[in-house]
Amino acid sequence: MNESLPWVEKYRPQKLSEIVGHTEIVKRLKQYAENKNIPNMLFTGSAGIGKTSAAVALAKEIYGDNFQQNFLELNASDERGIDVVRNTIKDFARTLSFDAEFKIIFLDESDALTSDAQQALRRTMEKYTKTARFILSCNYSSKIIEPIQSRCVVSRFKPLTSKELNSRIKEISEKEKINLTEKAFEALNYVSAGDLRKAINVLEAASTLNKKIDENEIYDIASRAKPEEIKKMILTAVKGNFLEAKKMLEELMLEHGMNGEDVITQIYRETVYCDETEINSKTKIELISEIGEYNFRLTQGANERIQLEALLAQFGKYK
Numbered sequence: 001m002n003e004s005l006p007w008v009e010k011y012r013p014q015k016l017s018e019i020v021g022h023t024e025i026v027k028r029l030k031q032y033a034e035n036k037n038i039p040n041m042l043f044t045g046s047a048g049i050g051k052t053s054a055a056v057a058l059a060k061e062i063y064g065d066n067f068q069q070n071f072l073e074l075n076a077s078d079e080r081g082i083d084v085v086r087n088t089i090k091d092f093a094r095t096l097s098f099d100a101e102f103k104i105i106f107l108d109e110s111d112a113l114t115s116d117a118q119q120a121l122r123r124t125m126e127k128y129t130k131t132a133r134f135i136l137s138c139n140y141s142s143k144i145i146e147p148i149q150s151r152c153v154v155s156r157f158k159p160l161t162s163k164e165l166n167s168r169i170k171e172i173s174e175k176e177k178i179n180l181t182e183k184a185f186e187a188l189n190y191v192s193a194g195d196l197r198k199a200i201n202v203l204e205a206a207s208t209l210n211k212k213i214d215e216n217e218i219y220d221i222a223s224r225a226k227p228e229e230i231k232k233m234i235l236t237a238v239k240g241n242f243l244e245a246k247k248m249l250e251e252l253m254l255e256h257g258m259n260g261e262d263v264i265t266q267i268y269r270e271t272v273y274c275d276e277t278e279i280n281s282k283t284k285i286e287l288i289s290e291i292g293e294y295n296f297r298l299t300q301g302a303n304e305r306i307q308l309e310a311l312l313a314q315f316g317k318y319k
């Protein structure tokens with residue numbers, strides 16, 4: 001194995017059996033691999049949960065050593081433009097495979113295609129039905145035009161559970177001989193929210209500093225505050241202690257280099273997680289509605305610092 005590869009690649013599943021989670025989907029793909037035949041497929045789901053890996057592993061099982069010449073991976077949002085994508089697909093699809101019934105074209109981020117481009121893609125899919133199969137991957141299936149959806153078997157990939165994420169992280173950390181505390185696992189779950197690519201990247205970055213990793217390293221690398229820190233700031237603000245909460249905010253933004261969007265997302269999460277004794281549910285509703293308003297302002301490009309401070313000031317109204 002190539003030691004210089006980033007871990008996300010080094011530990012990319014090579015076989016379907018190495019894919020964590022997605023039990024039903026993997027079962028079906030194994031069946032396809034056994035039959036050496038696949039339909040056109042659409043993989044939908046959030047980032048970093050194994051869509052590309054599943055397509056690659058499936059193709060490797062079907063083609064074995066002939067994988068390279070029969071599998072084409074493209075990104076639909078290729079900055080060189082849709083024409084490059086389309087021509088590459090045509091060149092690849094139109095020649096027959098020497099050693100297999102069909103070739104596989106994997107098109108990542110298909111929902112980045114305009115509907116015109118999707119129409120063209122649909123025609124390409126139809127034209128090469130004999131010589132090629134398409135696996136499209138996207139975050140939102142609703143952005144894929146109906147005629148493509150109806151030509152594909154749709155597989156919905158769900159975010160990985162913390163159990164699934166932990167099992168892969170454990171495996172990798174054993175192979176890399178790094179030691180994670182229990183809290184570090186929790187922190188990885190918190191910062192990655194089911195995105196295994198992110199979890200592995202953060203783990204790799206943290207491990208360059210130290211072979212023994214605790215939650216502090218994880219939050220630092222991920223530019224995230226510890227959940228407790230955010231919670232403390234919220235509760236301080238809700239108590240009406242604005243100046244102290246403002247100071248905490250400054251520290252968070254400087255120390256962790258967090259941007260406004262990161263901070264407000266974490267404020268939201270921690271507010272939701274507060275229990276009844278910390279913030280009663282009536283207040284919680286008010287706070288969340290305030291957060292929604294200030295989140296909107298941030299997306300409109302308002303000054304982050306001022307808006308976040310104003311949000312903390314608003315919190316003081318609910319003491």
Ligand SMILES: Nc1ncnc2c1ncn2[C@@H]1O[C@H](COP(=O)(O)OP(=O)(O)O)[C@@H](O)[C@H]1O
Nearest residue numbers: 008011012019020047048049050051052053197
């Ligand atoms: N379900 C999974 N099982 C094993 N590894 C995974 C899984 N999901 C993600 N990974 C890891 O994260 C990396 C990125 O996953 P990828 O399949 O490219 O995600 P997606 O295509 O859904 O964005 C992989 O190389 C692998 O290391």
Ligand SMILES: [Mg+2]
Nearest residue numbers: 051052108137
């Ligand atoms: Mg992908």
